[in-house]
Amino acid sequence: MAAAARSLQLLTPPKPSNPSPRRLAVAVPSHFRARPQRSRLAASSSDLTSFPDSPATPNGVYVPWAAAAASPSAGAAAIDVDAATEAELRENGFRSTRRTKLVCTVGPATCGAAELEALAVGGMNVARVNMCHGDLEWHRGVIRAVRSLNDEKGFAVAVMMDTEGSEIHMGDLGGAPSAKAEDGEVWTFSVRSSDTSLPDRIIHVNYDGFAEDVKAGDELFVDGGMARFEVIEKLGPDVKCRCTDPGLLLARANLTVWRDGSVVRERNAMLPTISSKDWLDIDFGIAEGVDFIAVSFVKSAEVIYHLKSYISARNRDIGVIAKIESIDALKNLEEIIRASDGIMVARGDLGAQIPLEQVPSVQQKIVRMCRQLNKPVIVASQLLESMIEYPTPTRAEVADVSEAVRQRADALMLSGESAMGRYPEKALSVLRSVSLRIERWWREEKRHEALDLLDVSSSFSDKISEEICNSAAKMANNLGVDAVFVYTKDGHMASLLSRCRPDCPIFAFTTSTSVRRRLNLQWGLIPFRLSESNDMESNLNRTFSLLKARGMVQSGDLVIALSDMLQSIQVMNVP
Numbered sequence: 001m002a003a004a005a006r007s008l009q010l011l012t013p014p015k016p017s018n019p020s021p022r023r024l025a026v027a028v029p030s031h032f033r034a035r036p037q038r039s040r041l042a043a044s045s046s047d048l049t050s051f052p053d054s055p056a057t058p059n060g061v062y063v064p065w066a067a068a069a070a071s072p073s074a075g076a077a078a079i080d081v082d083a084a085t086e087a088e089l090r091e092n093g094f095r096s097t098r099r100t101k102l103v104c105t106v107g108p109a110t111c112g113a114a115e116l117e118a119l120a121v122g123g124m125n126v127a128r129v130n131m132c133h134g135d136l137e138w139h140r141g142v143i144r145a146v147r148s149l150n151d152e153k154g155f156a157v158a159v160m161m162d163t164e165g166s167e168i169h170m171g172d173l174g175g176a177p178s179a180k181a182e183d184g185e186v187w188t189f190s191v192r193s194s195d196t197s198l199p200d201r202i203i204h205v206n207y208d209g210f211a212e213d214v215k216a217g218d219e220l221f222v223d224g225g226m227a228r229f230e231v232i233e234k235l236g237p238d239v240k241c242r243c244t245d246p247g248l249l250l251a252r253a254n255l256t257v258w259r260d261g262s263v264v265r266e267r268n269a270m271l272p273t274i275s276s277k278d279w280l281d282i283d284f285g286i287a288e289g290v291d292f293i294a295v296s297f298v299k300s301a302e303v304i305y306h307l308k309s310y311i312s313a314r315n316r317d318i319g320v321i322a323k324i325e326s327i328d329a330l331k332n333l334e335e336i337i338r339a340s341d342g343i344m345v346a347r348g349d350l351g352a353q354i355p356l357e358q359v360p361s362v363q364q365k366i367v368r369m370c371r372q373l374n375k376p377v378i379v380a381s382q383l384l385e386s387m388i389e390y391p392t393p394t395r396a397e398v399a400d401v402s403e404a405v406r407q408r409a410d411a412l413m414l415s416g417e418s419a420m421g422r423y424p425e426k427a428l429s430v431l432r433s434v435s436l437r438i439e440r441w442w443r444e445e446k447r448h449e450a451l452d453l454l455d456v457s458s459s460f461s462d463k464i465s466e467e468i469c470n471s472a473a474k475m476a477n478n479l480g481v482d483a484v485f486v487y488t489k490d491g492h493m494a495s496l497l498s499r500c501r502p503d504c505p506i507f508a509f510t511t512s513t514s515v516r517r518r519l520n521l522q523w524g525l526i527p528f529r530l531s532e533s534n535d536m537e538s539n540l541n542r543t544f545s546l547l548k549a550r551g552m553v554q555s556g557d558l559v560i561a562l563s564d565m566l567q568s569i570q571v572m573n574v575p
């Protein structure tokens with residue numbers, strides 16, 4: 001292999017064709033170069049679709065052309081959305097694409113087609129629906145709306161369904177979104193039937209054993225402690241409580257009971273992690289083809305294995321995300337991470353189960369362990385809580401987001417901010433601009449600690465892929481390459497590369513639309529769907545010409561290319 005070609009194959013296929021850049025250039029089919037740009041985009045859109053990262057410049061300034069390009073009136077949709085990506089990449093260079101992925105909870109504020117599209121244009125990688133709220137018809141509508149957005153506008157937004165779990169929560173507040181509890185007020189939490197509308201200051205509780213489990217003197221946390229009560233008296237199904245910390249009670253807010261400094265574990269501890277209602281919701285999610293199922297209040301790895309085998313028995317490829325939000329989950333953390341396809345640091349409930357001041361160190365520990373074990377991790381809850389009401393985040397919130405980005409979590413999640421807040425798009429744009437800024441700053445300062453990555457592979461073949469990815473990431477940083485390209489069937493090699501958190505972006509090419517959507521949750525990956533052949537050289541040729549046609553790479557860009565089919569690694573300039 002000619003040294004001038006700068007092409008290095010550590011492991012070659014049995015009969016490799018010479019992948020030298022010069023030959024690649026020659027092999028580019030002439031029709032790709034000859035056509036005018038619009039039709040080139042049209043020609044390429046069917047077999048190569050990219051995810052539009054963001055219509056914003058790195059400082060977060062909104063660029064109106066991007067929204068216009070993605071609007072229904074802008075014409076042939078999938079192509080126009082990709083035109084936004086193309087322009088963004090041309091303007092900022094792909095080195096500055098956002099690496100941290102963004103999850104938005106969809107709720108009443110964002111369930112309309114226009115609002116969902118605005119979130120997708122604004123950089124939403126995953127749409128989350130929370131089965132604690134809304135009925136199946138509502139969820140079906142949202143899931144299908146996201147699917148049409150993907151089909152018609154060329155996005156690759158994944159859908160995550162989050163189970164209700166056997167959590168104890170309040171009922172609806174007779175249609176009102178919230179009620180204010182003031183200091184010293186006496187409220188009744190009751191397990192009486194909620195069919196009839198209850199008088200003021202009486203709140204329905206969904207768990208029948210509630211009145212039996214609590215005792216006078218217990219503390220009742222609403223929504224992870226956003227409002228607090230002391231239990232003063234039990235009267236049959238009614239539990240009378242005095243408000244000790246005033247706050248807003250949101251409809252269906254979660255309830256936690258504390259006694260003598262720890263969470264009460266009475267009969268409620270025996271409730272199943274996946275309730276019978278959850279199984280019905282899971283069947284619904286499988287039928288609707290969601291990409292991820294997030295399991296609330298996971299206690300052990302067992303339930304994750306159970307759900308995964310339930311899903312694979314139905315021949316589905318759905319990622320199971322374990323939510324870490326209880327003391328039990330922390331006790332069994334490593335085995336839960338190993339069992340699942342991803343983790344959510346669900347700080348809302350976690351902060352009601354362990355002292356608040358422990359949440360930051362627990363978050364850091366979980367994020368690190370997930371990276372070691374090669375599982376994507378989402379940091380969730382209250383990232384921009386004040387933006388539910390106000391258009392500007394607090395400095396503390398920006399610092400919290402920055403810290404999660406600095407820890408290099410795979411994804412950040414909005415809950416109430418996007419589900420029912422007044423400024424969903426603004427909240428998303430804050431996550432986007434803070435991510436971009438912090439990522440770039442840390443790259444420029446070269447401040448990232450080198451993490452000694454543990455071996456994660458169980459077979460020798462996997463071990464080869466892992467070593468290739470570790471080496472490729474190191475080479476990418478040392479050589480200052482512009483991008484790593486990874487051709488991956490099931491996404492595994494892309495995730496191994498993402499785990500290394502290289503300085504440059506990772507373009508991940510897969511033949512499967514569902515793998516492409518799932519890769520959207522992982523740090524630094526820009527997933528593409530591409531119909532690939534077994535011939536690496538022709539894959540590279542096609543990729544270069546398709547990406548060049550879109551202005552996403554240029555001649556001379558230095559690229560490292562990996563393939564899980566060939567277990568190969570090559571370094572080359574784009575011809």
Ligand SMILES: Nc1ncnc2c1ncn2[C@@H]1O[C@H](COP(=O)(O)OP(=O)(O)O)[C@@H](O)[C@H]1O
Nearest residue numbers: 105106107108130132133134250415416419420
């Ligand atoms: N599908 C929905 N329908 C109505 N309201 C919703 C829906 N999803 C979310 N919300 C609202 O957004 C808030 C924040 O969402 P989330 O954090 O997912 O739920 P929770 O607060 O129950 O943990 C909820 O408390 C609820 O008020």
Ligand SMILES: C=C(OP(=O)(O)O)C(=O)O
Nearest residue numbers: 325346347348349380381
């Ligand atoms: C994300 C969380 O779960 P949920 O919103 O379902 O309570 C959390 O508790 O932080």
Ligand SMILES: [K+]
Nearest residue numbers: 162163164296
């Ligand atoms: K939930």
Ligand SMILES: [Mg+2]
Nearest residue numbers: 325346348349
């Ligand atoms: Mg929770």
